[in-house]
Amino acid sequence: MDAMPSPPRSPILIAADGEPVYRVRSGSAYRTVRAHDVGNGLFVFDSPVNNVEISDVEVTGGYRVIENSASGGGKASCEQLLVADVRATGLRRGFARMRYASRGGRFRNITAEGVMTTGATDLPVGIALDGTANDFRFERCVMRGFRWQRRANKYWNGDGFSTERGNRNIHFASCEAWDNSDGGFDLKSSGTVLDDCVAGRNARNYRLWSDITATRLTSIDPAKLGGTGDTNHISLMASKTAGAPPLVIRIQHLIVRSERGWPIFDIHDGSARIFVESHDITVPPGTPLTRSRGGGKAVGGVQFAGAPPQL
Secondary structure: OOOOOOOOOOOEEEEOOOOOOEEOOOOOEEEEEEEEEEEEEEEEEOOOEEEEEEEEEEEEEEEEEEEEOOOOOOOOOEEEEEEEEEEEEEEEEEEEEEOOOOEEEEEEEEEEEEOEEOOOOOOOEEEEEOOOOEEEEEEEEEEEOOEEOOOOOOOOOOEEEEEOEOEEEEEEEOOEEEOOOOEEEEEOOEEEEEEOEEEEOOOEEEEEOOOEEEEEEEEEOOOOOOOOOOOEEEEEEOOOOOOOOOEEEEEEEEEEEOOOOOOOEEEEOOEEEEEEEEEEEEOOOOOOOEEEEOOOEEEEEEEEOOOOOOO
16 A cells, blocks of 8 residues: 655744744754744854755845854854755845855755845855855855945945855856846855856856856846946956966856946956857957956966857
């Protein structure tokens, strides 16, 4: 006799009232949660944990959904984290921040939307890695609308995805970043792969500080909301240190769409080597392929495997 199917689980309904709700512990699974007005972490990692699942979650309004911050001045690394099938809207600061030596995290099917923020220190970022967090994989994650409005003479930060120096082995697969006030993908990590990723209507769709390998990379209509930052499809933040090796960017297939002539590659401060195997570029006539910022340069120009684009 066939077993009867289990009835669907009723969602856990939470009015967070701006306070942390779950202090995450090892071996725990948090599933089918519906919450609103979350504070600095609906899920808080404040001590070392491993083997955690967070899935089937919806959040409406609040500060940040996942916060990794140790209590008592210690460390709170997380190993083997799965975050899947989550939608969050109306976030003032971000979706998730993972820090310390956290490793082995997988984020899959995440959609998060921010709101315009104006606080002096509340720099908005959809998903942020910090410390020495490593071996994270992001699949089908969309970060949208993380924006920081400041005075016109200030830098308007606000990123979809960000990684820091010390992070390593980070893989983005079919991820998207839209309508953020600075970088769609602002990446300083080493061993980083962008696999079929899309960025659109960010001030700088991609802001890359370290060597990057990309399969299909799509950039659509950069858009500046305000502040002192520049606007382009891809910013390459090369090293200012004399004698430093060039930044190396390898793109298998580059897709660019724009109604305005924003530069495709802005190269800051030092040297970069850029390799593009194939391309599909539709931009206004005269759009710069490269632009130097602070003496930055592309060594040998952008090197195409086939015919270069006619701009």
